[in-house]
Amino acid sequence: MIQPIKTIAMIGGGAMGASYASKFYEIDHNCISLVATGDRYYRLKEKGLIVNDKHYFFNVIRPEEKAPTSDFIIVAVKHHHLEEAIRDISNRVGEHTLIISIMNGIESEEQIAAVYGVDKLLYALAVGIDATRYGNSVTFSQQGKLFFGDAHNPHLSERVVRIQSLFDKAGIIYEIPEDMIRTLWWKFMINVGVNQASAALGAPYSVFQNSREAKDLMESAMREVITIAQAEGIHLVEEDIENWNSFLATLSPQGKTSMLQDVEAKRKTEVEMFAGKVIELGKKHGIPTPINQTLYRFIKVIEGINA
Numbered sequence: 387m388i389q390p391i392k393t394i395a396m397i398g399g400g401a402m403g404a405s406y407a408s409k410f411y412e413i414d415h416n417c418i419s420l421v422a423t424g425d426r427y428y429r430l431k432e433k434g435l436i437v438n439d440k441h442y443f444f445n446v447i448r449p450e451e452k453a454p455t456s457d458f459i460i461v462a463v464k465h466h467h468l469e470e471a472i473r474d475i476s477n478r479v480g481e482h483t484l485i486i487s488i489m490n491g492i493e494s495e496e497q498i499a500a501v502y503g504v505d506k507l508l509y510a511l512a513v514g515i516d517a518t519r520y521g522n523s524v525t526f527s528q529q530g531k532l533f534f535g536d537a538h539n540p541h542l543s544e545r546v547v548r549i550q551s552l553f554d555k556a557g558i559i560y561e562i563p564e565d566m567i568r569t570l571w572w573k574f575m576i577n578v579g580v581n582q583a584s585a586a587l588g589a590p591y592s593v594f595q596n597s598r599e600a601k602d603l604m605e606s607a608m609r610e611v612i613t614i615a616q617a618e619g620i621h622l623v624e625e626d627i628e629n630w631n632s633f634l635a636t637l638s639p640q641g642k643t644s645m646l647q648d649v650e651a652k653r654k655t656e657v658e659m660f661a662g663k664v665i666e667l668g669k670k671h672g673i674p675t676p677i678n679q680t681l682y683r684f685i686k687v688i689e690g691i692n693a
Contacts (some may be wrong), residue, residue, distance in 0.1 A: 388544055391552045395447075395456035395478045397471045399435060401517035401644065402488060402526040404420040404464030406532075407444060408437040409556040417455070419445040421474055429522065445631030449473070454559040455480030458552065461498065464648075465659040468494055479506065484545055486510035486534060489579070490644070492574045492688035508545060509566040510534035511573040514633040516591065516600040527638045533569050535562040536676050570619045571611070576630050578660045581645040582681045585655060585688065588646065592639030595663040600632075606677045610664055617671040649685075652692035657685040 396407050410418040420428050422473050425453040428448055434443040445474065447453055456478045463471045481484070485506050487494040497505045514530025523606050531643045532553070535546050540560050542550070546562060553560045563569045580594060583604040587593065648655045661675075663684035668675035 388547055388551075389457075389482065391457040391484070391548055392417060393454070394418045394458045394460065395421055395475065396460045396462060397475055398462035398464075398606065398625055399430065399444075399646065400462060400464075401519035401524050401526070402515060403460070403513060404435045404437055404515045404519065405489070405515060405526050405529070406460065406462075406558065407422075408440070408442055409459045409558055411442055411444065412596075419424070419447050419453075420447055420490075421449055421478065423449060423474065423567045429679075433522045438525055449475070450479060454479060457483060458549065459483060459485045461485065461489060461494065463489065464654070465491055465656045466496070466654060468497060472498060479544075482555070484508060484549060486549070488512050490573070490577045490656055491663070493571050493659070495570075507516075508534055508549065509569060509570060512578065513573060513630075513634060516637045518647060526587070528636055529559055530633070532558055532560045533566070533573075534560060537566050539564050539566065539590055547577055559666055560683050565621075568620055569614045571622055572626050572629070574663075575608045575611040575615070575622060575626065575661075577645075577656075578611050578664055578678065579604040579627075579630075580634070581643045582607060582657065582660055582678075582685060584643040584655075585645040585649045586634055586684045586690070588649070590639065590646070591634065591637045594634060595637075595639060595679060603677075607661075607664075607681060610668070610673070610675045611682070613673050614664060614667045614671060614675075617673060618667070625680045649688055649692065655685055655689060657682055657689070661685070667676070 394410050394417055396403055407418055430446045459475055484510050512532045516528045517526035523533050536543055607625055612622045646656050661678040664675050664678040
C-alpha cells in the first residue's frame with residue numbers, strides 16, 4: 387500500500403513558496419511547517435504570511451529542532467541560499483522522505499541529491515504562477531502549473547504517485563512530463579529570457595505581452611539557451627518559445643518576475659545562475675552568447691547600484 391504524505395516541510399517562504407504553502411494549509415493546518423532561522427523565524431512566528439488577503443500563521447521550526455521528520459520537503463529558496471538550505475533541512479529528512487526543489491535553474495536537484503541521495507529526490511518546476519510578494523503579503527491571480535516527476539516517466543513510480551495524491555488533495559494544478567529533464571531546460575530557457583529581460587527593463591508582464599521589442603529581447607536570450615541545450619543533447623526547439631508565450635498571455639499584466647521583484651527590493655538576483663550559466667556553457671561548446679553577456683553586465687550594474 388502506498389503511504390500517503392501527511393507532513394510537509396518547506397524552506398523558503400517567498401512568493402511562490404508561500405502560495406503553495408497556503409494550499410497545503412487549507413488541507414490541514416497541522417500538515418505544513420516552514421523551516422526558518424534568525425530574524426525570519428521570528429517574523430514568520432509573529433506576523434505570519436498573508437496570501438491573497440488571507441492571513442496564515444504557519445507552524446515555524448528552526449533547523450536545529452529535533453521535531454519528527456517530514457514525509458515531503460519542498461525547497462523554495464534563492465540559488466545563493468541553497469547550500470545553507472540543504473544543511474537546514476537535515477533534521478527533517480527521514481528514511482521515506484521525498485524532496486523536490488521548485489527553485490529556478492538546472493542544478494539544484496544535483497546538489498540536493500549529492501547530500502541526501504537520488505532515491506529521495508524528484509524533479510519539479512513551476513510555470514505560469516504570477517505570485518508577487520511585498521513584505522509578508524503575497525498575491526497571485528494565476529496558479530500556473532507545477533511540473534514534476536522522475537527524470538523519465540514512461541510509467542508513474544510509487545514516489546510520483548505519493549506526491550500526485552497530495553497535489554490532487556490540495557488542488558494544485560500539475561503535469562507529469564515523460565521527459566522531466568527536457569522540461570527543466572524549458573523552464574531554464576523561460577527564466578533566462580523573461581526574468582532577465584524584465585529585470586533589465588524594469589518591466590512587468592504587460593510589457594512582454596504588448597511590446598514587440600521587449601518580446602524580441604526575451605526571445606533572443608531564449609534562443610541562446612536552445613542552441614546550448616541542443617549541444618548538451620537536450621531537445622529544445624523554437625516551438626518551446628511559443629509554448630511559453632501561451633503561458634505568458636495568461637499572466638496578470640501587473641505581475642512581475644521574481645528577478646524584477648529582487649531588483650525592486652534591492653536584493654541579490656539569480657543572474658549568475660541564468661546568464662552566468664549560459665555564458666559558461668556557451669564557452670564549453672564554443673557557442674556565442676552575446677545577448678546573455680549583455681544582460682549579465684546590465685544586471686550586475688543594477689546589483690552594484692542597489693548594494
